Amino acid sequence: LLTLQRGGAEVDATGNLNTTQQSAIDYLSEHGVHVVGAPTADAADHDRYLWEVVRSGPHLLLDNGGDLFARWIEEPDRRLLGGTEETTSGRMRLEPLRDRLRLPVLVINDSPIKQFAENRHAVGQSVLESFLRLTNKATNGRRVTVFGYGACGKGVAANFRNAYAVVSVVERDPVARLEALLDGFLVPERDEALRSADVVITVTGAQGVVTAADLPLLKDGAILANAGHFPWEIDAAGIEAAADGRVTVLESGHMVNLAGPRPLGNSIESMDLGFALQARCLEAVARGDVGPESCVVPVPRAIDETVAAAFVAGAR
Numbered sequence: 001l002l003t004l005q006r007g008g009a010e011v012d013a014t015g016n017l018n019t020t021q022q023s024a025i026d027y028l029s030e031h032g033v034h035v036v037g038a039p040t041a042d043a044a045d046h047d048r049y050l051w052e053v054v055r056s057g058p059h060l061l062l063d064n065g066g067d068l069f070a071r072w073i074e075e076p077d078r079r080l081l082g083g084t085e086e087t088t089s090g091r092m093r094l095e096p097l098r099d100r101l102r103l104p105v106l107v108i109n110d111s112p113i114k115q116f117a118e119n120r121h122a123v124g125q126s127v128l129e130s131f132l133r134l135t136n137k138a139t140n141g142r143r144v145t146v147f148g149y150g151a152c153g154k155g156v157a158a159n160f161r162n163a164y165a166v167v168s169v170v171e172r173d174p175v176a177r178l179e180a181l182l183d184g185f186l187v188p189e190r191d192e193a194l195r196s197a198d199v200v201i202t203v204t205g206a207q208g209v210v211t212a213a214d215l216p217l218l219k220d221g222a223i224l225a226n227a228g229h230f231p232w233e234i235d236a237a238g239i240e241a242a243a244d245g246r247v248t249v250l251e252s253g254h255m256v257n258l259a260g261p262r263p264l265g266n267s268i269e270s271m272d273l274g275f276a277l278q279a280r281c282l283e284a285v286a287r288g289d290v291g292p293e294s295c296v297v298p299v300p301r302a303i304d305e306t307v308a309a310a311f312v313a314g315a316r
Ligand SMILES: NC(=O)c1ccc[n+]([C@@H]2O[C@H](COP(=O)([O-])OP(=O)(O)OC[C@H]3O[C@@H](n4cnc5c(N)ncnc54)[C@H](O)[C@@H]3O)[C@@H](O)[C@H]2O)c1
Pocket: 119, 123, 147, 148, 149, 150, 151, 152, 153, 170, 171, 172, 173, 176, 203, 204, 205, 206, 209, 227, 228, 229, 230, 255, 256, 257, 258, 266
């Protein structure tokens, strides 16, 4: 936000439901950002804040989950030039609305940089870091089973292998399973993978990946953790109720790299890359470098290249 401001923008911002921190609001306010609303877990309050932002007559929207564009469509103000959407879920929400949006909207999550820098490398590192910090256990020689070999799962599996764990991957998709095999991971059948695991990590986006029904398979002392977005990948409540202390679910199945004491989340460098994509995409929309034909499309290749080249130059 401060980068946009330094680029000449007047910035109105509001937070997320449940997760906005007062210290962030204070910091932004002290630096001249107009922050709408306050931390809240009340959906009606949050809705009001979103409307206030949309009704402020913006030229650009930086959206997360499609909340702002979906409201703007209900009261379109033609001062809006377009903007960006951060997430996959927002892309899915906005795609069917293209006919009504008819503005450039660039989807940050669909940049390969976001996929490999944040989802693969940063989530992989932060899940390993959180596991070490929360358990104070070594990874060396431990058998770790990772459910899911998408962008995030690849990073989690690689980071635990790099920390000298013996890593197996359970994947629903045969093609991704083959990739895991060719990347050098064990790809046992699901039950065998659970039976041999000292540590089980889910990172699939799916529900009920490991449940209390799996308890007979799990070793005494097994540690379970979820790195997927929602806490429903591991049925933590069911497992804890039935396990009688025999296994541990870290942070009740909430995203292990963002939950618990002193969560650090992803490295700041990986977030910098995503924010640089945001700033460059908003600049392209403001300058008219992309038009309404770019409605809910991935980041233009030229922007990916600019951001990547600048990061590499800074790293030399
Ligand atoms: N912890 C974080 O900081 C963080 C950051 C980004 C994304 N995420 C979340 O991580 C999850 C995965 O994201 P991604 O980008 O890797 O998604 P993805 O779609 O690239 O990969 C998910 C993989 O899981 C597999 N899968 C689905 N159900 C399965 C099951 N029951 N058993 C085994 N494999 C299964 C799919 O076939 C797919 O290959 C999502 O919930 C995402 O929101 C978390």
